Structure formats: structure tokens, C-alpha cells
Amino acid sequence: MSKNRIQLMLCGGTGCHSTGSKKFEKALQQELEAKGLAEEIKIVETGCNGFCAVGPVMLVQPEGIFYQKLKVEDVPYLVEEHFLKGRPVKKFFFVEQKNKATIPHMNDIPFFSNQVYRAMRNKGVIDPEVIDEYIAREGYFGAAKALNEMTPEQVVEQIKISQLRGRGGAGFPTGMKWAFAAASPGEEKYVLCNADEGDPGAFMDRSILESDPHAVLEGMIIAARAINARQGYIYCRTEYQLAIRRLDIAIRQAKEYGLLGENILGSGFSFNIDIYQGAGAFVCGEETALMRSIEGKRGMPRPRPPFPAHKGLWDKPTILNNVETLANIPQIIIKGGAWYASIGTEKSKGTKVFALSGDVNNIGLVEVPMGLPIRKLIYDIGGGIPGGKKFKAVQLGGPSGGCIPEHKLDTPIDYEEITKVGAIMGSGGAIVMDENTCMVDMARFFMDFIQDESCGKCTPCREGTRRMLELLEKICHGEGQDGDIQSLEALAEVIGQSALCGLGQTAANPVLSTLRFFREEYETHIKEKVCPAKRCVALLKFEVNPEMCKKCGLCFKACPSEAIAWKKKEVAVIDKSKCVKCMSCFDKCKFDAIF
Amino acid sequence: MTNPIADMEKAEVILLTGTNTTENHPVIAAYIKRAVQFKGTKLIVVDPRRIKMAAFAEQWLRPYPGTDVAWLNGLMHVIIKENLHDKEFIANRCEDFEALAKSVEAFTPEYVQNLTGIPAQDLIQAARLYAGAKVASIVYCMGITQHVSGTDNVKALANLAMLCGHLGVEGGGVNPLRGQNNVQGACDMGGLPNVFTGYQPVTDGANVKKMEEAWQVTGLSTKVGLTVTEMIPKAHSGEIKALYIVGENPLISDADVNHVEKSIAHLDFLVVQDIFMTETAQMAHVVLPSLCFAEKDGTFSNTERKVQRIRKAVDGPGSAKTDWEIICAISRKMGYAMNYASSREIFEEIARVTPSYGGITYERIEHEGLHWPCPTKDHPGTKILHTAQFTRGKGKFHAIAFVPPAEKTDAEYPLILTTGRVLYHYHTGTMTRKSEGLNERAPECFIEMAKADAEKYGVKAGAVATIASRRGEIKAKVKISETAVAGTVFLPFHFVEASANKLTNAALDPISKIPEFKVCAVKVLA
């Protein structure tokens, strides 16, 4: 669609913005103009490319050269070498951690080559602020087909055949949800998009909205057709300013093209979408709380039934789908449900997007086929654990999920299989933890989050999580007692059984799952007052073990408060009166000599 | 009320007028608010003040004070013109429709807009809303009745309800909210100059004969007596020589209290029977201490005609006695043997002589009251009136002419004063002003006025201003409020030290003899 010789697909996701892509873009544009290349080389700001760890990133098309960690000062050299002399610049290539090999082409980089793009098929490929680019890649073909060639029943049928399940976490079959809402009597119905992503370490929805907002709009139009809704809302947390801006632009453009509003594509069908900005309460990701929030009330879950498909927003039949779920819809309609269901496992079809974060080399956003072993996600795509450390566990499903330890890493990505090992698929947050992670402390972190974000309505969640947090804090502070684990388990059972909403019922999962796989760590904390991972400050002595100290002096250099005495070829000594327990020395010591 | 309170939640539309319900009848207000909030009931509020209920209203119409007949006739004009009236109900249950139709012919929305200030389009919309409902209730209070046209206003409301067939059905009706715990009962019991108990006219020989037999007396008067609003002036003129006042405080509650005070001072003999030394009691020759509701047994009849028990919980102070014991003692002293052992015995006599109370006994209302009419012991009581026919048979439409308020504003008295109660006090404050808490919430009188008026007349919020009518003046703090509309000010009448009724006009409705508390001309001075 372009006359340009070269297109530079510069990532404009939030991650690359924060590492300086905007400044780089400006400098690059100026340089191209100065060199008289501006006519033939065009910079396209795409949505999130996914490989956030190495940003700012840029893909040179049509060659497919992938550049990473770009800096403003490198612009003249890059332009000179690559765009004038035609020599791709090796120093900006991706370097594999394992063997230090440089890989010039994006498609050869394992991070990309092991992925399968469906929900993210347009990421890094189109300018999300230009509707034509979306249309050029079959954009709105699905909506056109659903509106002009299919009955609502046929639309629902295809979604059912695809076996697509809710990507927000619970994995409820999307086709069934739509069928319920379609069968609910009523003139007024709503389609809602849940973009209130709140799990720590999760940014799937944000990236999709930033890179391909039209896909979500199109998914909503198709959903509206399926249940005969005339109004949709995207509930997006207000912190996602870039996503909201791009959605705004996308909605405006779609309206201009007659793809939203009255009589869409001459089909006689009308549908509008508005954005509702949520204030960022975690609980508003829960569907009934989200609806109350749109109604202008305090976001608090209400009991189900009635389910939203019967009584949702303003008590009208409503479907609520997550961003990723909706982004999958257009392709299912274009290519058919069977196409979508052609990959995956028996009960989990298609792909799943994950936000890889934590102690993993390739932090970023990835989309993988269902059925892929988690090990491959972490090692092949994620590039393994940095710093030569050992893998300990990966937390899936955020605060409602659980951790998967080394010996369960071959579990395939599949709703049921993941649940069997005590975690949940969740919305796609995958936090990798290395051997330095204390699992009690990790459970404490999530409980702190849940306790803080509990809406406060039901007793088990409000009071129970507070008690659990107290117990975990006690254990981390070396004040754990016999019976604490039993109390945690008793609380966890009651909260799981009797909390009002899904968030509450799963609130204890991180504790249950760490107890399942790392019970001995709890016991060591309680009985021996030792934190094996050396993370719980209260349980550390801040002393150097002379037998293990290799006298390298790294700790001495790292200490910000001059509490460590060290001379060459001598064991370091920590002066506890000066030590501020910042853990810098622990982090630096390669020999595990500080305890 | 023609319908029970619980019916409010069954109405499709409620027309609420002349009632500041949240302050005067909070529990009924809750019914209406619930109906609007949770049952889909649409509320039309017609009130010159932006009362709290207006916030719940689908439509809030704001007429000039004292123009109720005009907008009511206007509503009926629209309903008839748009053919929204209930022809079947009118044909089967009513008479004189033609007269009504003719009388409202002139009240076009534009004409009504001129008289009332209600925009023509709003009136039309309200007419459609009320007439279009399957069942609609009319709820009103003293804002309708305390006018020289009070009786007309009520008849116009009845016309409207009949016109749309909203009478005699669940959720419908014409429902006056009675302001005092037993004002319904006082009327039912014949505490009126023209009727015995159960509204049996004193002018009817058969009734007189029945009572003479029941009471074992002869020579009952067949002449209609005087109303309170007539007795007071006649005390002034000397025709009334003695007054026996039970539990009332006309020195605060009546219109133009300066005149009331002079009139009472003229009496040869005044007995006041009360629980407190009221302003009126101060003027008495003899004061007799009585007991309050918590110190005696008996019944009250509430606004929905429901007869309910009160029970003795504590002993009264000193040697105070129940009102009936005192009256019986005086009767005996005057040679008439009035002897009852208990309130129950009195009630049994009431049931014997009062057809509408005939079936009510203490046993039957032990747990739950009964709505009269309840003529026989096996009658379940009547929650809804006029289900099959009206008391007089067919419902009569009355052609009502618009009569403006008795007093008009002029250059000297440019503002309209309207009076009423506030949430935290009750009537003349005799009881509520004994409560520290209520006094803290509502310590004193205030002049509620619109910001524009305050600016115009140079008074500041919180500053003491003088408010004066042609009859008197008081001082009170200015309260600038969104509730008030420019041109109209409001005063609560609870406060003896700033008695609103020094200002009010004693002009009476010609039939009901209600004074026009709701409209008089005043000025406000810094």
C-alpha cells in the first residue's frame, strides 16, 4: 500500500515509549530528511511489538531486519550504514543469551519464531492509528460477513465451533455466553469489552489495544450482531492513556467509514461504542462490579445469578468479553470456527497471549498455541533465566492464580491442565521467579495486593485475607508459630468456599499453591527462622560466611551505606550498626556467602 | 386517603402536590421514593418550592402559589382535548361531565401558563403522563387545602382522578396526607361542628334522635356549630364567652395570631387542658394537666383511615389524668352521669353509634389496625374507598372556577409568603422543642428565600432580617436556598419567638373555613 522503498516499523507501545522510542523517531526522521531519504523511507509507528525487554525496537521492511535497544546517538551511523550503504548494522541485532550469536532477521529470533499470531496478528505490522492499514489486512471483513451474509444464529454457531474460551481468566466458552445473551428476551442489550487489566505484571490487553484497536472494535460489532445489541462500552482503566487515545481514534475512523453508528455497511444494523474509563480498582475487572461501575455506582460485585447474560448492565442482557477474546473474533468469522479450532488441545483451542515478566531474559508479550509446554514458553520464547540463576517457579493467573514449579514445567498450556497443577490460565500474566525468590514472601506480596484491592463487601474476603496477610507477615518476620500453616489453610478453605465473587474465591490461591509445592519453605521460616531464598530481611543476619567468601569485594562496592569493610584478598565484614538492610550485597554476591 | 399507604408502591404515576413529603410525612415519602427508584413509578411534583421530592420527579411543575385550580383545570383541558379521559368510568360512575368539560374549556395550556407560570408544554406532558397511566395516585397535603380556594382545589383534584378513572382501584385514588396523629380520628369522632361521629349530620333529625337515645339526653342542638376559625373572631366580638380547649395551641397555630391573642383575651372564661403550659394555656383561667400518648390506652385513626391502638407504657406525672377522665368528672359535676371504666368501654359505645366503626373492637385491632368503613364484626375493613360506587352514588364532577389568592402582592409587600413545617419540628413545637437533639438540628426560625430576592432586598445569608405583612412582623435569620423560587419566601411556623402566624392571613375558604396559610403578601427588610 506504500510507494516507499523501505518502511521502518518502529514500535510505539508503552514499553518502547518509556525506553525512548519517541525521541529516537524524531531524530531518525530528521536524519532521513537531512540525507534526502524521507521520500523513500517511511517511519511507521506501530503498536506494541511484544519484545519489550529490548526496546526501543524497529523492524526494517521488507528485509525483515530487527533492531533492538536503539538510541538517539546511534541514528546517524544507522542511517549512513543501512539506508545509504545498504549494510545492516550488526551492533543493533538481537544477541542470543545462550551462545552470544547475533540474529539479524526477526523471524529467526526464537522469541518470535516460536509464536503463532492470531489475536496479535497485526502487532508491529500496521499503524494502529490508520484504519486503512487495518482494512488492508482483512480488517472489517469479518464484520461485513457477519452483518451481510450471516444470521445472528450462524455467528454464534461459528464461535461455538471455534471452541474459543474467555481469555480473561475463567475460560468460559464464548459461544455459550453469546448464545445465552442472544436467547435472553429484551430490546436493549449491551456488549462490553473488559479492558480493566489489573493483575500485577499483566499487559496483554493494553498491548493489543495499542497495536490493533480495530480488531477489538470489530469483535464487538460481531458480538453485537450475534446478540442484537445497539450499544457497547469498552471499560478501560484510565492509566492506559495510549490505548484509550488509539481507541478514540479508531472509533472515530470507524464511524467515518460507516463501520460504527447507524446502518453499518448498509446492513440496517446499528451499533455504537463508547469508552468508559475506570479508576483502576482491581475488583472492577470482575464482571458484575464492572457493570455497576459503568452505571456510575461503586464497583462492588453482586451475587450471581442472575448472570449478566440475563441481567447485566442496567439489568439488561449483557455480554462481557475480554480484549483478547474479542480480538480473536474477526478471524474466526472470516476463516470459520473450524479453522480456529484446528490448533490447540482437546478442550483449549487456538492461541493464548502471555505477558512474560520477572526473572526471564525476554520480557515481553507473546502469543503461543494452546498445548505448548510451559517449559517452552519460558526457555525457548522467554530465553531462560538471566544471570545463570536457577528457575524456581512461574506464577500464572496473577493474584488469583498459582505457581508452577520446575517439576511441573512440562504441563501444557491448557485450561484444565493448568488448573490441575494448582494454578489457573488467568488472563495471561506469567511471572517467572528464579531461585532467589522466597515463596512465602511471594504469597505475602499477592495477599497484600488482594487485601488492598478487596472491595470490602463480603466477610471472608475482607477479614479473611487480612488475617492471612497477618499470618504471612508474621512468618516472614520470623514470628511464625506452630499452627500458622493450619490457620492459613483453614482460612483459605473458607474464603475459597464462601467468598462472594470470583476474586475472593481465588484470593487464597497463591498461598495454597505455594503451600502445595513449597511447604518446606514455610516450615523452615517457622521452625528454623530461616528464609532459604534469603529474601525475608527479618530472617537474615547480614553476616559474611568466611568459608564461602571469595574476597572479590563486589559486596563492598555495592554497599550504599559504607557498612562493609573489605580489602583485597580479605574476607568482607559487615558492620551491622551501619547496615541499612537494603539487600544490595545479597544481590551482588555470586557465592552465596552472605547470610 | 381513599387508598392505603402501601398502594403508593403500586401506582404507575403519582401526582404529588402541596406536600413537602420528606419533611412532613417522611415515612410516606420513603414509600414514594422507593416506588420511583425501584418500581418504575413516575412522579409528577407540582410545588412552588424545589422540595426534595422534586429530585425524584419525572416532571417538576412550579406554579405560582395559589393557582392550583388553574393548572388542574389545565390538565383536564388537555386530557379532554386529547381524548385521554376514561369514558367508560365517566359513563358508569360519574355525572355532570358536560359541565366539567365546559368549565375547563377556557384553560388552554397557554392560558394556564399565564396564570401559573407552568410552561404549556410541561403541562401537556404531565397531562399525558397522568392520564396515560393504568393507575395513578394523587397525593396532596396542606399546600392544596390551606387556601381560600382550598375546597375548590380538592374538588378539582377529585375531578381529575374521576376523569381518568383513577379512583376505586389499587394504586390510585385521591390521597390527602393528614398532618397530625389523630386528625382523622378527631373528625371521625365528631370533633366537628356539623356532624356526630362517622360524619352523621347534626341537622338530620334521625341522627339526633339516635344520639339522644344513646346518650340518654334530650334537646341536642340541631344547629350547625362554629368552626375554630369562626369561634375566635366571635370571641373577639363577644358572642363566644367561654372556650374549653383540649390539647391545642391556637396562639401559635392559627392565622393572624395577633388577632387571636386579642380575641382570647376577651373571653370570660378559658379552660385549657394540656400536657404543657402552652402559650394558649398561659391565658387560661383554669389549666388542667392531662396525659400524653405513652401514658394511656386508646386508639388513633391514621391518614389511611386505619384505627390503631395506643397503649399505656408509663405512669403520667403528678396527678395528671387522661382527657376523658377529666371531661367525665366535669360532666358529672354538671349533672350528667358520664361514667366509663376504661377507654375500651368508650370505644364500644363509639362502635354502637358509629356505623363506619361498628365492626371494630379492641380485640380485632390488637395486632393490626382496621380501615374504616368497617360496619360489622365480620367485615374486613375497607382499604380502598369507592371501588363500586361513591358515597353519594355517582361521582359528581364540579365545575370549578379559578379564584386567585385573597391577598395580592403590591409595591410595599412585593413577596409571597408561604408557611409550613420542617423535618425536625412538629406543629407548634410544644413537644419537639423539648428535645435537645431536635433543637440542635433546627434551633430557630428562618426566612427561606431565593438568592435573587436576597440580593434584590439587600439581605445577607445568616443575617437577621425583618419580615412583615400587613398584620405583623417578626425577625429571623435569612437562609438562602435553592428550594425557594424568586418572589416567594417560606417560613416555618413552629417558633413562638418568631411566630410565622403573626404574618399570615386569616382569610377563610368559604366552605371548609381553612385560613389561607399558604399565601400572603410580605416584605423583607435588612
Add this chain to the structure above:
Amino acid sequence: MNKPNIIVINGQEYLFTPGETILTVARRNNVDIPTLCHMKNATPTGACRMCVVEVQGARSLMAACTVPAGPNMVVRTESELIAKARRMIIELMLTSGNHEDCLVCPATGDCRLQELAYKYQIKAGRFPKTKSRYDLEAVNPFIIRNFSKCLACGRCVQACNEVQVNTAIDFGYRGARTKIITKGDRTLKDSDCVFCGECIQVCPVGALIPKDAYKKARICDTKSVRSTCTYCGVGCQVNLHVKNNEVQHITGRGDAAPNFGSLCVKGRFGFDFIAAKERLKTPLIKENGAFREASWDEAIGLVAERLSAIKAKHGADSLGVLTSARISNEENYVVQKFARAVLKTNNVDHCARL
């Protein structure tokens, strides 16, 4: 396919009407399910979770107060798991604030938490007692808000928003910081609160109590006398709570029309007048412009004599009687009978018009 509307509770089949909750059906059939936050006249919120039951096929316990009965639904209301959950919930509530001072709490004997703790024999102790994050509020004349006793059950919120529809309070903040707040978290006296006291009436513990509660007898120590409110014409049904020949509290009768427990600020709090020192205690006769105390015999004699004399001199219609909209039917009847049968005049009226 019309499935019969039959639900099985504890092995017994019961008929239900669609829309009814498990709790409603159970209660109608005398199956006891403990509740705390549930209110008859407001939407169930399912907040406290005391009423959890086992529903066959459900993956967790369900709150009986919110789950509609369904055809062929199989419910158990007692089991080890249910007991465990209820006991833990009571324990959590007991330790959620200051609930160990029953001896000095005004709500003792009228406290749902106390009842439940007794029934299940739960003592606090496993978890440390948490101090309230919020100070007691007593800067209004009627209501004390003791946040250290608040269970955040939301009954007051339902009462304010769904029963009285004053929308003065709602949930505020989150998690363990949850607090029932007015708009902007102001004190009640600077809020939309109109002090109807519905919240006090529905508070299951001692978190909301009348301002003078500590000076009055506890409700459980009083005798309750049913009566009718003496203010406006609504005729609210009340309980007068009496001790030592004094009305200590007035509460609304939850089981009776027209108010079903609701009252207004006057009806609930405005009863100081009953025991006011200004009450008239003895007949008074005015002499030389001042009142003096008199015996009943003397006062009644004087009134009878003067009325007889004036009647004799000026005729019956020179006498007028004002009866009262404040006194009982029986008394009104006697007063008008006195005017008509004794004084022989129809000059009898009252302040209906005022």
C-alpha cells in the same frame, strides 16, 4: 418443558415460586439458616456469607439469601463444610474490631453477632484483635457511629438507600479499610443524613447506637409496649421500651404496616417531652393574674360552675369547645359528647385545618 417448581432441602421436597431465594423457601418451611446481613425489605446483598449452604453441583458454597431456588435443586443447609465456614466467618467478625466488651456495650442482648457467637460457641482468640482505623463519631445529636464495632455488613447502607431512600451513606474505601461513609466521608451532621435512625434499627451490633444510649437502659433490659407514633398522621407502629417508669427508647415495629420498622427523626428520637420537667402535674387556677396549684376537686368544681353560669346567662352557643387532633378517638368522642350532650352546643371543632 415445564419442570415442577420443587426444590430439595435437606432431603425434603418443597414447592417454590420462581424468583424466590433458597432462604425464603427454607424459612417458610421452618428450616433454619442463620443470617446476619439479610433484611426482609431490601435487595439481598450476600455480604456477610453467614447463610452459605451446599448446592449440589456448585463448585463452592452458595449464599442462600441470594441464590434463587431452581427446579430439582438439591440443597443442604448443614454439613461439616458449612459449619466450618460459618464458624470461621463468626470468628472473623468477632476479631474484626472491638467485640469483646459485651459487658459495657449498649447492644448486648440485642446483638446478632452475640447471638451467633453463642449459638456456635465461638470465642475470639486465634487471631489478634484489630484496632479500628476510624475514630468513633459522636458529633451529632442522635447517632453514635462506633466503627470499632462495624462489621461492614451493609445493612445500614441498604436501609438508607433502599428503605428510606435518603442515599446518605454507602461503602467507602477498600479491603480492611472499608468504612461506611457519607458523600466525601464527612460526619453525619454535615451530610445528607436526616437522622431517621433506620440505620440504628437495622445495625446488627453496637456500631450504630442512639446518642444517649449510655444514659439509657439497654433494649434487652426494657419492657416493650406496642403503640402508635404520636406525631404526624401516618400512624407508624412503634415499640416503647420502658424501664423504671420511663420510656428509654422508641423503635419501629418491623412486622407491622404502615411503616414496617421505619420511623422519622421525630418519631424515633423526639420523645424527651414525655418525661420533660415542664410537664403539667397538677390543676392550676389563675388568681390575680398568676397561677396557683389547686386540687382536682376544686378545679373541676370551678370549671363546672363557670361553664354552667355562662351557659345559663348567655345560652349554650356562647360556649365553644376545641377538641384535639392530638388526643385519642375515645377522648375526642367524650369531648364532643360533652359539648353536645352536656353543654348542648355544636360549637365543637379542632385544628384539622391548621
